[in-house]
Amino acid sequence: MVQYTSASLDASFAAxxxxxxxxxLEQLGRADASITDLAEKFHMTLTGMKKHxxxxxxxxxxxxxxxxxxxTCTLGARRLEEAAAWIERYHHLxxxxxEELDTVIEELKRKEKADGRKKxx
Amino acid sequence: MVEKRExxxxxxxxxxxxxxxxxxxxxxxxxxxxxxxxxxxAWTRPELLKQWWVPKSMGMSLLSLDADVRTGGRYRLVFxxxxxxxxxFGKYLEVTPHSRLVxxxxxxxxxxxxxxxxxxxxxxxTLLVMRELYPSKExxxxxxxxxxxxxVETFAQLDELLVTMGARS
Numbered sequence: 001m002v003q004y005t006s007a008s009l010d011a012s013f014a015a016x017x018x019x020x021x022x023x024x025l026e027q028l029g030r031a032d033a034s035i036t037d038l039a040e041k042f043h044m045t046l047t048g049m050k051k052h053x054x055x056x057x058x059x060x061x062x063x064x065x066x067x068x069x070x071x072t073c074t075l076g077a078r079r080l081e082e083a084a085a086w087i088e089r090y091h092h093l094x095x096x097x098x099e100e101l102d103t104v105i106e107e108l109k110r111k112e113k114a115d116g117r118k119k120x121x
Numbered sequence: 122m123v124e125k126r127e128x129x130x131x132x133x134x135x136x137x138x139x140x141x142x143x144x145x146x147x148x149x150x151x152x153x154x155x156x157x158x159x160x161x162x163a164w165t166r167p168e169l170l171k172q173w174w175v176p177k178s179m180g181m182s183l184l185s186l187d188a189d190v191r192t193g194g195r196y197r198l199v200f201x202x203x204x205x206x207x208x209x210f211g212k213y214l215e216v217t218p219h220s221r222l223v224x225x226x227x228x229x230x231x232x233x234x235x236x237x238x239x240x241x242x243x244x245x246x247t248l249l250v251m252r253e254l255y256p257s258k259e260x261x262x263x264x265x266x267x268x269x270x271x272x273v274e275t276f277a278q279l280d281e282l283l284v285t286m287g288a289r290s
Contacts, residue, residue: 087139087141090139090147091137091138091139092179093176093179094137094139094149094151095137096176096178096179097173097174097176098135098137098151098153098173099134099176099178100172100173100176100177100178101153101160101163101173102134102135102153102154103172103173104163104169104172104173105153105154105155105159105160105163106155108155108159108162108163108169109155109159112159
């Protein structure tokens with residue numbers, strides 16, 4: 001399971017509190033992009049966009065890699081952790097549901113047995 | 122003490138598995154110690170469905186459940202989890218007694234997934250396989266991690282975590 005520390009949560013929370021940064025995440029969800037692409041898309045200076053990406057990077061929401069003169073941004077490792085956490089929650093929900101379903105089924109079995117006895121008698 | 126409880130309860134409980142089998146599909150499996158007709162009954166009689174679909178142990182409560190369980194019939198259920206109310210609805214595409222159930226999950230609009238449940242009986246036990254097929258990889262990702270609407274979902278998750286952490290400290 002994912003371990004969240006208070007500091008990383010603060011960072012995530014701060015990172016997501018800005019509409020542009022949320023837009024950048026959404027954009028990167030569709031395709032990787034360079035900082036220049038992002039700056040253009042969000043009508044922003046390169047310096048401004050670098051700052052936003054920096055905040056997202058610190059929060060682990062975005063990863064960047066510099067190849068030549070271009071810095072490419074992708075969604076960060078945090079997304080993978082979230083995916084794992086989601087499957088975990090899903091599993092937890094279905095395990096809990098099925099335990100209650102066991103109880104319902106046991107009751108049905110019990111009733112059927114009782115009815116069977118009645119019919120035979 | 123905790124270990125002991127686990128050992129005692131393990132023999133009666135069957136294991137639930139969840140697996141992402143492809144980019145678009147999640148599969149859940151579980152065996153039940155009863156014939157398929159009883160397991161099927163518990164999935165298709167609304168008054169029985171109500172007893173287990175919204176597990177109390179998860180802090181959820183059922184507000185309403187309407188299900189017209191037949192091919193072409195619709196269902197709608199509403200439940201409460203902490204402070205939010207969640208609504209799920211769709212249509213049964215196939216209801217084949219004791220062996221197969223198929224329905225749509227339409228609450229997420231364009232990302233509607235289709236759930237197929239099969240019941241397979243062997244020696245009085247029933248293997249249940251539930252497949253959730255999403256229209257695309259993106260739709261499945263969105264359902265789980267909210268890649269499409271990272272903002273809303275992640276915010277809600279963070280909120281939850283923050284509340285939990287606040288309660289602990």
